[in-house]
Structures are given as C-alpha cells and as structure tokens.
Amino acid sequence: MTGADESGSRRPGAGPLLLGVRHHGPGSARAVRAALAAARPQAVLIEGPPEADSLIPLAADEDMRPPVALLAHAVDEPGRSAFWPLAEFSPEWVAIRWALEHDVPARFIDLPATHTLAWGKDTEEALNDAPERPGAREPAVVCEDDDMHATRLAVRVDPLAVLAETAGYDDPERWWEDVVEHRGPGDGDAFAPFGALEEAMGALRETYGSGGHDRDLVREAHMRLQVRAAQREFGDGVAVVCGAWHVPALRRKTTVVADRALLKGLPKVKADMTWVPWTHRRLSRVSGYGAGIDSPGWYGHLFGVPDRPVERWMTKVAGLLRAEDRLVSSAHVIEAVRLAETLAAMRGRPLPGLSETTDAVRSVMCDGSDVPLALVHDRLVVGDVLGEVPRSAPAVPLQRDLDRVQRRLRLKPEALERELELDLRKETDAERSRLLHRLRLLGVAWGEPVASRGSTGTFRETWRLRWEPELSVRVAEAGVWGTTVPAAATAKAEADAVAAQALAEVTALAERCLLAELPDALPVVMRVLADRAALDADVGHLAQALPALVRSLRYGDVRGTDTQALAEVAAGLAERIFVGLPPACAALDAHAADEMRRHVDAVHGAVGLLGDVPAGDVSAPAAPGQGEAGAAGGACAGGHRGRRLRGRWSAVLRVLSGRDSVPGVIRGRAVRLLLDDGELAHDEAARLMGLVLSPGTPPQDAAAWIEGFVGGGSGGGMLLVHDERLLGLVDAWLTGVPAEAFTDVLPLLRRTFSAYEPGVRRTLGELVRRGPGARGSATTAGSGIPGFAADLDPGRADAVLPVLRLLLGLDGDEGTGNNATEDDNNLAEAGR
Known part of the structure; x- marks a missing residue:
C-alpha cells in the first residue's frame, strides 16, 4: 500500500498508523472504528498508563458497562490517585473493544502511572493555585487526572479554538460538530479525517511548540519509545490511538538516546490500578477528575443512533x-x-x-x-448513567467487603440522587443505617442524612444517596484502616478520638459510634471523652459537648445500644456546667453574651432529654441475681437522678435571672425558660419584666432582656399575644424610651420582632392599636379579634369537643357512657 495519497491521508505501510482523536468524541470514535476495520493492524497502541495492560481483557467481560475509568492510586498513599475515564463513545474504548473482538494485542503507551502520581504530588500546590482557563478542550489533554488537568491549565492556546477561528467559527464546539461529529459512517475515505487533523495539528505545533508545558515532551518521548518497540515486534502493522495534539510529535524523527534522556531521573511511586464505575455527570465536569465535555448524554446519543x-x-x-x-x-x-x-x-x-x-x-x-x-x-x-465493572476486577479488600454488604442489603450504587427512608425497627433497615453511618465515619459520603418528613421519632431515618466515582478513591484510602467495613470504621473512630482537639469533637464522635454501632470503639472513645472532660474547664466547651452526648442516649431503646457509660459522663458534664455557668456569664460583651445564650438554650434542651432518658440507661444495671427487684430499684434511682438534674438546672436559671452582672439577653432567656417549664408563675415573670423595663434601667440593657425573653424562634410572639400584661409592659416601656436612646435600641428590637411570623406580627399590631385592656370589650362588642378574654369561655371550649373526638378517633363510643364522659372531661381540661 502507498504511504500517502493526494489527500494527505497516511495509510498502513509507511510507518505506524497514527489516529489522532478528540477524547470522548463520538465522531472520532466512529472514525477510529472505520479506520481500524480498513487497516486491520496487527497491534493497537492506545494512550493510557502501561500498568493497565493486564486490565484490558476485562473490557470484554459481559458485566463491564461503560462509562468506566482506570483508577491508579499510590500504594502507600491511596488518596493520591488518577483517573482515565472511558465512555462508550470514547475512541480509546472503541479501539480496545475492536482489538479484543479481533484477537489483536492492545497496549497502553502513555507515561506510566508510577511517574504520573509522583508528578501530581509535586504540582498539587501549583494546580490548586492555577486559574481555570475558559475554552480549554480535550485535544490538549492526555488523560483526566489531576496532573493532566494541570497540563490543560498551562496550555496557552486551545487548538480547537484556533482551528475554529481559522474556519470562521466563533464556537469551537460547533466547528467540531460540523467537521467531525456530523460525518456519517460511510462519508469518504476512512483515513482522510486523521490526515487532515494531523496536518492542522502539525501547523499548530510548529507555531506553539508544546503549548507551554514541557511535560508533554516527556510523555511523547515515552510514547515514541513504545511505538518503536511495537514496530520491532509487529513491523508497520501498528495502529496508534492518541490525542490529535500528540500526532506531530510521534511522527517526528528523534533518536532513542534523546528520548531516554528526557525520561531519566523521573520521580516515581508504587502504584496499583483497577477499573471503577464512572458517570456521565463526571464526564461533564471540566475541573478535578472530569473530562470536560459539556454534553455526554448527547454525545452518547449521537454515537448510539447514527x-x-x-x-x-x-x-x-x-x-x-x-x-x-x-x-x-x-x-x-x-x-x-x-x-x-x-x-x-x-x-x-x-x-x-x-x-x-x-x-x-x-x-x-x-x-x-x-x-x-x-x-x-x-x-x-x-444524564445519570453509572457504569459497572465485573467482580473479577482487582480491588482492595475493603471494596470487596463493601460490595458484598451492598448486595446483601440490596443497596445498589446509583448515579441518580434518591432518598431512602429507613425504619430502624426492621433489621434490614437497621443494617443499612449502620452501613451508611460507618461509611460516613470513614469519609465515604455515599449517603447524607436529611430530616425525615413523615416522623420525628428516633426509629426513623432519611438518607439522600448518590454514588460519585471519587468515592472509589475514598474506599481505597480507607482500606488502610481495615479489610472490612466494621473493622475499618472501628480503627478510624479510635484514631479520630485520640487525635481530636476539642471536647465537642469527641462527644460528636461518640454519637457517631453509637449510630454506626461500633461497640469495640466505644471504650477508647469514652476513655478519651472522660479524660478531656476532666481537664476542660471552659464552660462553653462543656456546653457544646453536652447536647450531642445526651442525644446519643436516646439510641439505646431503638438500636439496643448500652449507653450507661455515656449517661454517667453526661451527668458529670451537666453538674460541672451547673457550677461554672453563673460565673462564666458575668462581664460579657454583646457578641459573647449572644453566644452564651445559645449555650444556655442547648444545655436546657440537653437537660430535658437527660431527664427523659430511660432509667435503665441513667442508673447502674442490676447486679447478677438481683432480678426484677434490682431493675426496679435502678429505675427509681434513674428517675431520681433525672429529677435532681432538672431541679439543679432550675436553680441555676434562677441565679442567672436575678444577677445584675449577667447580660440582659441571658437573664431574659433564663426567665423565659423557667416560665415555659412551669417553674415560674406568670405574675412573677411580669414582676421581673417590670423591674427590668423600669426607667432606671438603661434602654440598651432593657432591649437585650426583651431579646432574650421573647426573641428569635422561642415563640415569644405568641406569648405576648396571649399574655396582655407582658405586652402592656413592653408597650409602655417602648413608648417611654427617650428619643436619643431609641436609635440605639431600634436594631435590636427590629431583630427581635422581625423573627415573628407575619400573622403574629399582625395580631400584635392590632392589639397594640386598640390599647391594653381592650380585649374583653372588643370581644363583647363582636369586633376585633375574637377568642381572647380574661377568663376561659366554657361554651366556646365545649364547641370543639366533637371535632377533637373525631380527630382522635373517639367517636366510636356512644357518647353517653362513663368512658365518653371521661374523655370529654379530659379533652376539656387539656383545652383549658
């Protein structure tokens, strides 16, 4: 056969057949398939890491479905990795499949991954600092890893953009579609597109050289050496599939000595390779591991539907x-x-x-x-297409254990985001929850917990699942902790506990260990927690740590977890907070006072939960031989502890509410919490508010007290709606604020009342407009807002009883017996 015809198309017989392509281009893929079918080469060389040669036969496995990617990671540092994605419409994938179908040897000839990963380590900082260059496209890119992304960023000129501009196009993508993608499978000579691209790229390389990145020269030197070795073995019956940008460099005549000199002294690391699933969504991302094509779904359609x-x-x-x-x-x-x-x-x-x-x-x-x-x-x-790889593909032991658990629990990784509702009372759902929590602890964020819409009980969880390709790297990275998911999560939790810097980090870790059911890790976490809690004297740190610890105690009933040690530590933290909180609240500025108010709210909620914890979790378990009597004694002791903690907390709140040295926002919140818990009568709360809002109190302090008492999402607006005395006090104080001080307190008041719902603000405005004491007359006159009066109206309250009976399912009773009467009395009392 002749070496070249008038069109410039280079044919087999005059050196290797160089097929320059655009990575992930369906037109290039069809052209490669046609050229290989016409040339019938004896060997196919493909741009890619040579370590993956042993993985090529897996591409013929019936369980292999693209998009997939070759994953290389450093053995000693699994997090350092590189991907080479391949879609069904990738020319490289088409070349691999053609070679396997025709029993032709296929090999990768790019720079080995052992050097690529070492290079990535050296340039990671430069990559993070490099700006994204718009318009960069694949001919300047060899593979889709971090190091090759650095190559793309460094190239000064986009070859596609230059060619498109020369042809009179303002959009490189549109030019490429018109010239390549819209060519039919039988449009002319099979080799003509590659000859034209080689000529165009040759002109660009003469003008721009390596595009501003010397590493292309090193990679191309290695590819030339591999092509020479293949020619010695197969003669000129060699076809090379590579990025069109590299074709002129591979065609150029150089000496073996010069090429080997460029490769001398390259850094290297020990690397492993495997196949991993990939997604169309990842192919559409320009940075990171993405291939940088805008429309993989559209390209797949063009390739599959000619x-x-x-x-x-x-x-x-x-x-x-x-x-x-x-x-x-x-x-x-x-x-x-x-x-x-x-x-x-x-x-x-x-x-x-x-x-x-x-x-x-x-x-x-x-x-x-x-x-x-x-x-x-x-x-x-x-598109949301997720590829699949066969089970026979190499994988770290942790990945194999994860695959086994996923199949057993029927949790198939999917690229499309979906929500998963779990009922922890069911064994399968409980195991799914444990798996997802363990993976999150290992840094494999396959699932993200979200708020459940149907229930707020601890027996229900909702997860948002989406499998991303880089999670395969996270699994490989987590493989250093163990060969199974439970063992790896246990080891990781223990290491995180020892390395934790803050007390709140340890308590959050204890909560995650309970959620993931890691009983072997809890002793280490609890020991570290006890040590940190004993040494930490900062009340703010203790207040941050307590809520997560108390939340963990609720998991004992549904998950069957022993939380006795957690209960002891939680009770000890609560006691230390009770002692240290009043002094810590003195002499605080506005910002610190607002932060401390949030701590008070968190501790209040935690103490409430701690008092509600089942007694068996708070007290020591019955000793062997005690039987039910011992358990009952433990329950009594647990209940006594809960009541004692609540009593101690109420005493602390009373101290905070009465100290002048405590900022007003904290004093107001303490009064409000006591009022909500029934520890403070409305008359007493009104008296305290009246003292604070007296003319002797600076307006700024009074406004801060109001913010703490009725501000934020505490429901203070409804409290003012239903308690006319408190609303009258606030109204009278506000109208008496001096003009020179009103500007200073206005921002705080605006923040306080703007958090109310529109209906609450409208009702308060109507009540203030009518003035204090006008509710009863308004109701009697039939105008204004009905339903508000000084005393309960029994007739109006009894009118809702039939509706309540219907909602509660009590209308099955005849309504005349003792049971019905008792139900009505209970409902009426609840309404009052």
Whole structure:
C-alpha cells in the first residue's frame, strides 16, 4: 500500500498508523472504528498508563458497562490517585473493544502511572493555585487526572479554538460538530479525517511548540519509545490511538538516546490500578477528575443512533417531559424536528446540532421556559448513567467487603440522587443505617442524612444517596484502616478520638459510634471523652459537648445500644456546667453574651432529654441475681437522678435571672425558660419584666432582656399575644424610651420582632392599636379579634369537643357512657 495519497491521508505501510482523536468524541470514535476495520493492524497502541495492560481483557467481560475509568492510586498513599475515564463513545474504548473482538494485542503507551502520581504530588500546590482557563478542550489533554488537568491549565492556546477561528467559527464546539461529529459512517475515505487533523495539528505545533508545558515532551518521548518497540515486534502493522495534539510529535524523527534522556531521573511511586464505575455527570465536569465535555448524554446519543438522530432525540425529550406530566404530543415532536432543521439551514450547518435541538425544544415543547429545559439538560444532555465493572476486577479488600454488604442489603450504587427512608425497627433497615453511618465515619459520603418528613421519632431515618466515582478513591484510602467495613470504621473512630482537639469533637464522635454501632470503639472513645472532660474547664466547651452526648442516649431503646457509660459522663458534664455557668456569664460583651445564650438554650434542651432518658440507661444495671427487684430499684434511682438534674438546672436559671452582672439577653432567656417549664408563675415573670423595663434601667440593657425573653424562634410572639400584661409592659416601656436612646435600641428590637411570623406580627399590631385592656370589650362588642378574654369561655371550649373526638378517633363510643364522659372531661381540661 502507498504511504500517502493526494489527500494527505497516511495509510498502513509507511510507518505506524497514527489516529489522532478528540477524547470522548463520538465522531472520532466512529472514525477510529472505520479506520481500524480498513487497516486491520496487527497491534493497537492506545494512550493510557502501561500498568493497565493486564486490565484490558476485562473490557470484554459481559458485566463491564461503560462509562468506566482506570483508577491508579499510590500504594502507600491511596488518596493520591488518577483517573482515565472511558465512555462508550470514547475512541480509546472503541479501539480496545475492536482489538479484543479481533484477537489483536492492545497496549497502553502513555507515561506510566508510577511517574504520573509522583508528578501530581509535586504540582498539587501549583494546580490548586492555577486559574481555570475558559475554552480549554480535550485535544490538549492526555488523560483526566489531576496532573493532566494541570497540563490543560498551562496550555496557552486551545487548538480547537484556533482551528475554529481559522474556519470562521466563533464556537469551537460547533466547528467540531460540523467537521467531525456530523460525518456519517460511510462519508469518504476512512483515513482522510486523521490526515487532515494531523496536518492542522502539525501547523499548530510548529507555531506553539508544546503549548507551554514541557511535560508533554516527556510523555511523547515515552510514547515514541513504545511505538518503536511495537514496530520491532509487529513491523508497520501498528495502529496508534492518541490525542490529535500528540500526532506531530510521534511522527517526528528523534533518536532513542534523546528520548531516554528526557525520561531519566523521573520521580516515581508504587502504584496499583483497577477499573471503577464512572458517570456521565463526571464526564461533564471540566475541573478535578472530569473530562470536560459539556454534553455526554448527547454525545452518547449521537454515537448510539447514527440514523435519524434528531428525530430520535426529540422522541426521548418528549418521553421525559410526558413522564413529568407535561402535555407533549406527537405534533410537538414533528414541529420541533422541523424547527431544528430550519435553524440548522439558517445557520449554515450540515445537520442540527445540540444548540439547534435545544432551541427547538425550548420553543415548541417548553413554551419558551427554561425550567423544563433545565430538566432536559440534566436528565438527557448530561444524564445519570453509572457504569459497572465485573467482580473479577482487582480491588482492595475493603471494596470487596463493601460490595458484598451492598448486595446483601440490596443497596445498589446509583448515579441518580434518591432518598431512602429507613425504619430502624426492621433489621434490614437497621443494617443499612449502620452501613451508611460507618461509611460516613470513614469519609465515604455515599449517603447524607436529611430530616425525615413523615416522623420525628428516633426509629426513623432519611438518607439522600448518590454514588460519585471519587468515592472509589475514598474506599481505597480507607482500606488502610481495615479489610472490612466494621473493622475499618472501628480503627478510624479510635484514631479520630485520640487525635481530636476539642471536647465537642469527641462527644460528636461518640454519637457517631453509637449510630454506626461500633461497640469495640466505644471504650477508647469514652476513655478519651472522660479524660478531656476532666481537664476542660471552659464552660462553653462543656456546653457544646453536652447536647450531642445526651442525644446519643436516646439510641439505646431503638438500636439496643448500652449507653450507661455515656449517661454517667453526661451527668458529670451537666453538674460541672451547673457550677461554672453563673460565673462564666458575668462581664460579657454583646457578641459573647449572644453566644452564651445559645449555650444556655442547648444545655436546657440537653437537660430535658437527660431527664427523659430511660432509667435503665441513667442508673447502674442490676447486679447478677438481683432480678426484677434490682431493675426496679435502678429505675427509681434513674428517675431520681433525672429529677435532681432538672431541679439543679432550675436553680441555676434562677441565679442567672436575678444577677445584675449577667447580660440582659441571658437573664431574659433564663426567665423565659423557667416560665415555659412551669417553674415560674406568670405574675412573677411580669414582676421581673417590670423591674427590668423600669426607667432606671438603661434602654440598651432593657432591649437585650426583651431579646432574650421573647426573641428569635422561642415563640415569644405568641406569648405576648396571649399574655396582655407582658405586652402592656413592653408597650409602655417602648413608648417611654427617650428619643436619643431609641436609635440605639431600634436594631435590636427590629431583630427581635422581625423573627415573628407575619400573622403574629399582625395580631400584635392590632392589639397594640386598640390599647391594653381592650380585649374583653372588643370581644363583647363582636369586633376585633375574637377568642381572647380574661377568663376561659366554657361554651366556646365545649364547641370543639366533637371535632377533637373525631380527630382522635373517639367517636366510636356512644357518647353517653362513663368512658365518653371521661374523655370529654379530659379533652376539656387539656383545652383549658
């Protein structure tokens, strides 16, 4: 065969067949397949890490489904990793599949990953500081790892942009689609596209050299050495699939000595490789591990549907919109296709591209709205495709254990985000919860806990799941802690406890250990917790640590976890807070006082929960042989402890509410908490408010007291609505604030009352407009806001009893017996 024809197409027989491609380009993939079928090479060399040669046969496994990626990670530092993603429409994947189907040797020829990972370590800081350069595209990129991303950032000129501008296009993507992607499978000579690209890239390399990055020269030297070795083995029957940017360098004649000199002294690390699943969403990301293509779903459609792609695409879009309950008919599809073709003709394009189809969908199917169009972009243009790899692929032991547990619990990793509702009373759901919590502790954030919509009980959990490709790296990184998920999570928890700097970190870790059910890690965590708690004298730190510790005590009933040690530590922390809180609240500025108020709220909630903890968790368990009597004694002791802690806390709040040295915001909050718990009568609360709002108190201090008493989300607005005396005190004080001080207190008052719901603010405004003491007359006169009076109206209260009986399911009773009468009495008393 001749070496080259008039078109410049280089054919087999005159050196290796160099097929320059755009990574993840469906047009390039089809062209590679056609060229390989025409040339029938004896060996196929592919741009990629040579350590992955042994993994190539797995591409023929029936369980291998792209998108997938080659993952290389340093053995001694698994977190240092690199990915080489391959989609179904990637030219490299097409070359691998062709070689396997035709029993032709396939090899990777790029720089080994052992050097790539070492290079990434040296340039990590430079990569983090480098700015993102808009317009960078794949011909300048070899593989999709951190080090190669640094290459893309360093290239000064985007080859596609230069070629597109030369051809008169302002969009490189549109130029590439017109020139390459819209070529049919039988459009002319199979080698012509590669000859044209080689000539164009040769001109660019003559002008720009290596594009401003010398590492391309090193990689290309290694590729030339590998090509020479293959030629010695197979002659000129060698095909090379690589980025088009590298073709002129591989064609250039150099000496072996010069190429080896460039490779001498390269840093290296020991590396392992495997296949991991990848996603279309990751292919669409430019930075990090992404491949930088904008529309992987669209590219996959072009590659998989060579005939009538626009018609089939519009049918897909219509199906998606119909599934979302939008009215889309066959007429919409026909009209959208016509509009896309018309737009392509007006713009001088051979076929409608993504921009034309998107404009047509927006106009015809989405009524000009970008909201449904965003759904089309997310689900179809990008897509949520997640690849699969066979079980026979190499993996760290932790990954194999995770795969086994996932299959047993029927938790399949998915790229599409979904919510998972768990009922911890069911064994399977409880095991799923434990797995997700253990993975989070290991840094594998497959699931994110979210608030449950259906229930607030501790027996229910809601998780938002999405599997991202980099989680495979996190699993490999966590493999240093153990070979199974429980063992690795236990070791990681113990190490985190020892390394924790703050007391709150240890208490949060104890809570996570209980959620993950790691009984072997708890002794170490509890020992560290006890030591840190004994040495930490900062009341703020203790107050931060107590809530998480007390929350953990609630897990004993549903999860069957022994929380006795936690209860003892929690009670000890509470006692130390009781002693240290009053002195810690003295002489605080406004910012510190507001922070301490939040601590008081947190401790109040924790003490309430600590008093509600089942007695068996708070007291010591019955000794062997004590039986039920011993357990009953423990329950009594636990109940006594809960009451004692609440009593001690009420005493602390009384101290805070009465000390003048305590900031007003804390004193006001202490009075409010006592009032809510029934430890303070309304008359006494009104008296304390009257003292604070007297003319002798500086306006700023009085405003801070009001902020603490009725501010924020404490429900203070409803308290003022229902207690006319308190509202009258606030109203009288506010109208008496001197003009010169009003400007200073206004921001604080605005913050206090702006947090109320609009209905509460409107009701307060109406009550203030009528003036104190006008409620009864307003109600009697039938005007104003009904339902507010000095005393309870039994007739109005009894009117709601039938509705309450219906809501509570009590209307099955006849309503005349003793049971019905007792129910009515209970309901009426509850209403009062």
